[in-house]
Amino acid sequence: MAGVSFVLPVGGGGGGAHSVVQEVDAMRDLGVEARILVNQANAPYFRAAYDRFPWVEDGGVASFDGARELAALLAETDVAVATTNTSAHAIADAHKTTRGLGFRHAYYVQDYEPLFYRAGSTEHALAIASYAVLRDCTHFAKTRWLAGMVEAAHGHAAALVVPSVDHGIYRPVRRAPAPARHVVAMVRPATPRRAPRRTLRMLARLAAGEFGPVALTAFGCEAEELAAHDLALPDGVKLAGRLKQTEVAELLRATDIFLDLSDYQGFGRTAAEAMACGAVVLAPALGGAVDFIADGESGFLADTTDDAAVANAIRRMLSLSEAEYRRMRLAALEAVSGFTPVRAAISELRALGLG
Amino acid sequence: MHAEMAPKRMDGSAETREANPDIMPPAGGEVRPMAGDAGLIGWAEPDPLSPEAPPEIGLDVEGGSTRIVTAAPPRDSQGRFRLSWSLPHSLRDGVTRRVRAFHMISGRELDGSPVTLAAPPLPAALPVEAPEEAPAVGLRWPDGLAVTRAATGLLPIAEGMLAEAMAPAAHLRSELLADLAEGPDALRRGVRLLADVVAPAIRLYLRLDAADGPVPAGHHMEREVTAWLPEATEAHVKARFDVTLERREGPAFHTLRRLRRGTLFRRPTDHPVSFELTAEEAALLAEGNLWLGLAALSAKGLSARLPGPAPDPLAQPARFEDARLDGAFAHAVGFVRVHGEARREAHPLLPGLWQAPPPLAQAARPAAQAHPFTQVILPVYNGHDEVRACLHALRAAATGPMQVVMVDDGSRDFTAEMLRAEAAADPRFILHRRDINRGYTKSINEGVLLTGADWVVVLNSDTLVSKGWLDRLHAAAQARPGTGMVGPLSNAATWQSIPAAKRPDGAWSTNALIEPRHLERLQAILDEVSERAYPEFPVLNGFCTLIARAVFDRVGLYDEDAFPTGYGEETDLCLRARQAGFRLTLADDCFVFHHKSVTFGQVERTRLSRQGGLEMTNKHSGVIVPALERIMQDCAPLGRLRARLSNLAAELN
Structure with missing residues (x-):
């Protein structure tokens, strides 16, 4: 061979x-x-x-x-x-x-x-x-x-x-019902195309209750990195820090909604991994995520350079009924199951x- | 002429111009220390050709920079202007310094030079004086704008600019690079250094000036450094590049620290530096002895634009949070236009990021059915018989308003006389003659600059055009709005050749079955069988190209630096035009015969062709030529035309 x-x-x-x-x-x-x-x-x-x-x-x-x-x-x-x-x-x-x-x-x-x-x-x-x-x-x-x-x-x-996608670790698990959706976002201060400022801006609006009750977690950096880039985590957002691959998988298994607000994504690996864990994701419409996300069916896509479009997509995500959410979750799992x-x-x- | 202005001989005696007009001793003068050794005073003679203009004197201060001082009235009995210069406070440190004084016009050292100055230091309580205003770096080039010198030690290039080449380099050539074009690829004022061989290091030192006076320690400075390699010595050539802060110590520089290390390519790249001055560096800046060192390592040369302040990153509102993406996507759009369709206004991969293509050029038509006024640029270098035939064909083929600008690049045979006769016989033929051969690309650029029509044709002088050829070329431009360049078919024009583009051995075909006498017959056949599909081509052969003035306005002239003798200059222009959004259209109903005569011998042609290929690879890294060739090879209308002409030999005879 x-x-x-x-x-x-x-x-x-x-x-x-x-x-x-x-x-x-x-x-x-x-x-x-x-x-x-x-x-x-x-x-x-x-x-x-x-x-x-x-x-x-x-x-x-x-x-x-x-x-x-x-x-x-x-x-x-x-x-x-x-x-x-x-x-x-x-x-x-x-x-x-x-x-x-x-x-x-x-x-x-x-x-x-x-x-x-x-x-x-x-x-x-x-x-x-x-x-x-x-x-x-x-x-x-x-x-x-x-x-x-x-x-x-x-x-x-x-x-x-x-x-x-490593389905051995990125997989859905049975979870106990929670009073609010768990929204997770990746914040990478040193990588501008991952749009850390936009992400923190939207997390702040979520934390302020603009879209209803949610539990919020950010990961991908430590607090010191945020400070070094003159960024601040909004009140009400938990910072999980820099995580190893298995820790990311553990967090995504406990995620209801995953936000990737990057300027663009060549592929959108973390979104795909979140989908493999059963999360409903929002990813940039510009780039490769369109290959595995059908907007409104297996996840959501938005022009991430437009805050209003992002907010509108988040509003749609958080207004899904339980049945709609379950249907979208299954569609997401199916979309990446072949990866x-x-x-x-x-x-x-x-x-x-x-x- | 005033008698007291008579120039002096070297021995100091005076001689009038009337006495011997052929002898014009160089202007000079004299200097001496002023009281207290705090400066120098003296008299400087004006330039004999500009006796009323105060002369400039260069002062080379030991351990410091060269300063230019302008002498001023009053004038002495010999007509000399008064010269006075005080040591700046930054140099009032008690150190003994020698100052050499040179006349800037004649280069002659003034009598009494060097002057030794040893002024006592100023009291510490005195405020720091703003540094003496020195001419901007790179403003004066006293040794000439292009000069080759022995590479021994530091070589002064221009005001505030020195260079050196490490052994084994024996010679170093320096050239001023001036503004050549508008647009992102334009060369701003800069310098090009080229050694005779690859050297361990080619270094350029540029004095840093404190534009707003003295600055304290900790002062933040930013400079935009743009540099590149002046010659393509291999495909994808690159070299290590260091940017340093330097202090001049007599005949050498001392490195204070390295600011950045990077890579140089043939194409300009930016190497921005950002640093905070130490106390020592701030003091050196104040006295004009803080230098930026640029070094190309294991390279034959180094080109750089004069560093300027870093651009304001917020000058353009960014669409993306990562502000680099706007420029990077715009760059990608240029590549998409080259490899795809130049005029496309949107792309599914790049939503909302498409820059508008240039507006459509609409040339005025003087009369119904006539093509717009067109100037034909005909570069000529020898080739008497073929050139004359070309001119006669142009005259016979004219159907509308046109003018032929013959750019004679120093022909040495009877061609020059023939061109004069042709120009005298027909007012539509203009002769622009240069006595020295400067190369093909300079010729056609001169031609472009001499013309002003909305459309020009750059035409090789070994061609024969057929009646109505300009009508057909313009028809192609009209058929495809947004067209910036049009090329015809030919017997020998690479992918534009018919009936065959290549020979069975893979070499380009010259289709020997077609002879000059077949021109009108072949055009008649084309008139009958051409689909007039006017396909879009990614590049056009440069033997005959109709070009909209808007193309030159937008992307600049042909690149003389990379392609001085041709061999790639037309492909380069085509690629730049496509990147800017101009269509390149093939007039598939127009035939121009091409003798394909050769200016150079086989060995030289091979060398030039290889060099042109290397320059192309380096200048347009990321453009994949085989992919462009596939587009031309797969051109369906041309394929059908070639099939239709498979029996052309019989049809011609």
């Missing part, structure tokens, strides 16, 4: 890394020699973050220091998969160090990364160039929006693959011509 190497120069813990790890896990279960290559500086953190997978310490993760070492690792593989814009450049740089490397290129586009940076900045230039530095590259993405952006902006046909690591792995192997 062909060898597939995902180049993932990160410390782990983020949604993109979770995807790759659980999909590599599934590929290995399917008998594929799949592995992850991490740069040396991040390797200890990465191994610690995913030590629950036995293969992480058993040949499934290798580390590299510089282009030459990466080239040596890639010499043994059939397909090198870039997973971030920096990893695309790392693979291209590896090619420059060593002649005759015969592996094929692929790019797992997990977000349209030029949107992460200011146009004109070095980082933006690198993100744009990542779509050009790999020759004869197979692109694949997990939402139509991401695939469409790569094709529309750079002319690369990108295969659509299945997203994956399994095995299906994701199979779709990626097919995109790579290996399935």
Whole structure:
């Protein structure tokens, strides 16, 4: 069976890394020699973050220091998969160090990364160039929006693959009735596109009772981070802090309504995970969440740059009758039930011509 | 001429211009310390060509910056202007300093220079004086706007600007970059440094000025640094880049601290720096000895715009909470236009984010049925016979108001005489002659600047046009509103070639079955069989292109910097036009014959073609050329036309 190497120069813990790890896990279960290559500086953190997978310490993760070492690792593989814009450049740089490397290129586009940076900045230039530095590259993405952006902006046909959610931890549980809906939102002060100010603004309106009685929880940061960014948590909102993956799952299992008020979402992983736990979600209409949320049926979508539109959507969510809420909850669970690591792995192997 | 203004010989004796008009000794003067060593005084001669203008004197203060002082009346008996300069308070520190004085016009060092100044320090209670007003950094270029020098030590480039190239670089060329175009890609005033070989570091030092007087320690400064590599040496070229704070110490700089490390590309990128001054740095700023150091590491050169204050981030109201997204999405729209449809006004992936395409150009038509007045820019460099045939074809093919601007780029054979004769014979033919060959791209840019019509055609001089060709090109522009550029079909014009675009071996076809004598017959066939679908193309071959003036107004001229000899300049303009929202339309009913003659030999062509390709890859990183080629390859109307012309050889003969 062909060898597939995902180049993932990160410390782990983020949604993109979770995807790759659980999909590599599934590929290995399917008998594929799949592995992850991490740069040396991040390797200890990465191994610690995913030590629950036995293969992480058993040949499934290798580390590299510089282009030459990466080239040596890639010499043994059939397909090198870039997973971030920096990893695309790392693979291209590896090619420059060593002649005759015969592996094929692929790019797992997990977000349209030029949107992460200011146009004109070095980082933006690198993100744009990542779509050009790999020759004869197979692109694949997990939402139509991401695939469409790569094709529309750079002319690369990108295969659509299945997203994956770890249903082992993101699953519904039986809950005791509560007097008020539990509304949960993620607040990431250091990531402006996740719109922490908008999120806190809407949490404040919720806490003030504008939409009726609710219990409110925010997570994704510590109080010190909020203060450092000149932000304040509204009274009446509980801050759960920075959570590990299993802790996020535990919180989402106790969530009735999940708010993702980001400017846009390439995929919307946390919303999908919340749906897998049975929550009703509100996500940005701009981006990839439209693939798995049918507005008003399996969740809600809004132009998140418009506070009135967001408030209107929250009002609709909190005015659902019990029967409507139950119906939407089931629709949400059904919408993401197919997002399994095995299906994701199979779709990626097919995109790579290996399935 | 006043007798007392006679310039001096080097030995100090006077000589009048009338005595020997060929001898014009350089202007000079004399200086000496003023009382108390607190400054210098003297007399400076005016420029003999501008005897009434007070001369400027450059003062190179040891351990500090170069200052420009303007002498002023009264004048002495020799007509010299009085010069007086006091040590600024920031330099009244008791340190002995030597000051060299140079005449800014002649470059001559004044008699008595250097002057040693050792003024006692001022009492501490005195208020800090505002620094002497120095000319803005980069305002004066006393050694010339473009100069190549031996890379030995620090090289003065301009006012407040020094450079150096590390060994093994032996030479360093510096050039002023002036405003070239409007729009986001416009080059503001800047500098380009290019060494003869790759050096461990190419450094540029720019003096920081305290615009509003002395500042205290802790003062916050922000500078917008934009830098890039001046040459594409490989695909996706990049180099490490450091921005530092520096202090000048005699012949060298001392690094105070590094402000940022980044990456340089061929395309300009921003490297904003934001810092708070230490007490030492504030003092250095006050005395004009705090410098910004820009270093390209393991590079052949470095280009940079002169740093300015950081732009106000709140200048434009942001739609998104992440204010970077507005610009990043706008950038993505440009790519979507290049790879998709240029004129599209909305996209399902980018709802509500689409910038309006430029308004439709409506050129005035002087009379019913006639095409709008069109100026044809014809760059010429030798090629007597083909050029003459081209001119005769242009004259014979004219059906409406037109003018041909022949830009002779220093032809060395009989071509120059022939062009003069043609221009003399027909008032519609204008000759613009340059004695020195400066390259194709400069030629066509000059042509564009010489013209003023709403529409111009940039036409290679080895072409033959057929009767009504401008009518057909304009018809294509009219058929597709929003068109900024139109290209015809040809025998040798890459994807616009018919009947074949490529040869069986994959090389571009020149369709040798078509000869110049077939021109009218082939046009007649096209008149009969063309669908007149006027398909939209992502790029057009540059051999013959009708271009709306609005395109140049919006995106600027051809890029002389990246593509000086051609080989990519037209593709670059096409991509910029598409990004701006102009359509590129193929006139699939118009044929222009192309001899495809060559200016350069095979080896040079290969080199230039490779260099042009590298520049294109770097300048338009993110534009995927094979994807654009697929669009042209898959053009259905053209495919049907090629099928229809499969028996063209028989039809022509």
